[in-house]
Amino acid sequence: MSKIKVLSNEDVKKIINLDIAIKAVERAYKQKSNNKGSVWPIVFYEYEHNVFDLDIRSGNLVDSNAYGLKMISYNENNPSKNLPVVNATALVFNDKTGEPLALLNALSITSYRTGAAAALAAKYLAKKNSKNLLIIGSGNIAKYSVAATLHLIPTIENVYIYNARRKLDEKELLAFKEAVNQLLIASNSNLTANFMLVDDIRKITGSSDIIITATPSDKAIIDSSWVLPGTHFSCMGAGLVGKQEIDEKLFSRAKVFADDKKLCLEQGEAQTAYKKKIISSFDGELGDVLLGTNAGRSSDNDITIFDSVGLFLQDLATSIELIEEANRKKIGVEIEL
């Protein structure tokens, strides 16, 4: 018998903000690069291809004194039942005893930690004084990625939004902007950037300092020939075999960083470039750049790519922050297990 803390999605939303997520994700990546965090094999199961699948991700963080797992499922049939497409549930354990510490609804955590990763990569790998941000995708992860990036990089003046499957309208643009605004307000930040729809993706790609991809695409949306030297990419959409968002030829022109080298070669944005032998390895992991053991970008002419499959370590570090904050604020319930 032990007591565990339970944080529902409502509880998590009362506590979490961009600062908490960014700080936690930075800590997770650094521990990983310091050999103080390990990523355990992903369990994947598919009930129906591209309709209903799930995975179990797990791992440990030494300095956070914890290990754990997240079960995350994606089910396209859910909205017709008034249920969320994604369900995410995390368990956190004490790494000295094995006792369960907490159960968390990890839905919001997943959005925040993914946005935080996109932003951290942009902050550390993009050119200084970046002004133009292009976001490919207009869903949840796109909103959190833009908000976290604006929060971390105040020089950004223009945000361009592009959906490769259909043309967005002005109403959707405003809704997107308002969602980002709310995320920034919750983190005591102001929205000053202009938000615009993309008419000519080729032209906007060429004028972007930072491009974030956050789509479920399985073919390249951005052609290598459109990309000018100096551009940074945070590729957040891949994470399954068969996924791709940017032209694999870009990898031969870029410095490429992974969240996890092994997983990214298998199922990240780099998988096609790797299969076609355009690259054989990465320049490093983002954690190395955060630690300063890898210089990252060497000049304003480098093209940089951050390839993220998404690590449970991000959720774990964020969960630990949330548990501590929930205890301080007396949020959530404690149950006997």
Place this chain on the structure above:
Amino acid sequence: MSKIKVLSNEDVKKIINLDIAIKAVERAYKQKSNNKGSVWPIVFYEYEHNVFDLDIRSGNLVDSNAYGLKMISYNENNPSKNLPVVNATALVFNDKTGEPLALLNALSITSYRTGAAAALAAKYLAKKNSKNLLIIGSGNIAKYSVAATLHLIPTIENVYIYNARRKLDEKELLAFKEAVNQLLIASNSNLTANFMLVDDIRKITGSSDIIITATPSDKAIIDSSWVLPGTHFSCMGAGLVGKQEIDEKLFSRAKVFADDKKLCLEQGEAQTAYKKKIISSFDGELGDVLLGTNAGRSSDNDITIFDSVGLFLQDLATSIELIEEANRKKIGVEIEL
């Protein structure tokens, strides 16, 4: 937001009994053999060899409308902190939507489902009218295995208890018997068998109809030359690379059944026989025998071996039974997640 059921170990103990576990494990094995259950890859992590390790087992059962996972850890340092050596936590999900349904303390479930498996194998693979049962090991799994086997096979008259590491005394024998008695009482069963300590393991092996092994051993305790035709083995202790309880040469004389063929060759009792090319495959899975698609034992002279690594499907089927019973009896709590 969804409501999930939480069953603590105390809640589970109010509901679970040998009948529930045996029925559930039988259903799990049958579904697996009917291609209605899948066993997903095991995640294993070791903090300190033979001192603190953990694994994540997971899978789904179609007819139980569920999938899920169990995090189980083993920590030899815990008793000195007044904590249990084993911690086990299970999550169950709806297999149509991906919503979390329940969180369970899976400690008692693990003991019951393992005992149920040992007993089911003995019932279906041992000779009719078996009288003598030898249990190798005197810990928790040994007690549950003996109780479930006595419950399912009323012809058993004698139970011999053997601990390979140290000689047990009469007090320990009585405590073991009383633990078995309590498990039988909770399932409306009577204890009629005699309980005895083993003086001469070689002799008792030769006179046993059923031998159950339930130890953490990494070398053979039972020599093949001691074993007479007709004996049945339920090997419950293996489940990690490097484990072994019975002489690998026995496999060349026996009909061998697995809970999961692939996992048993890798990390079950059969691993050494497989590595030494004494066997290349199994005669079937226990589920095939339960379904009647495999005849199992063909004569009273067969030696039969059931090799069990332990499947999450056993925990899942048991958990589903417990959740339904808990809802009927209004046991456990419901929490917002």
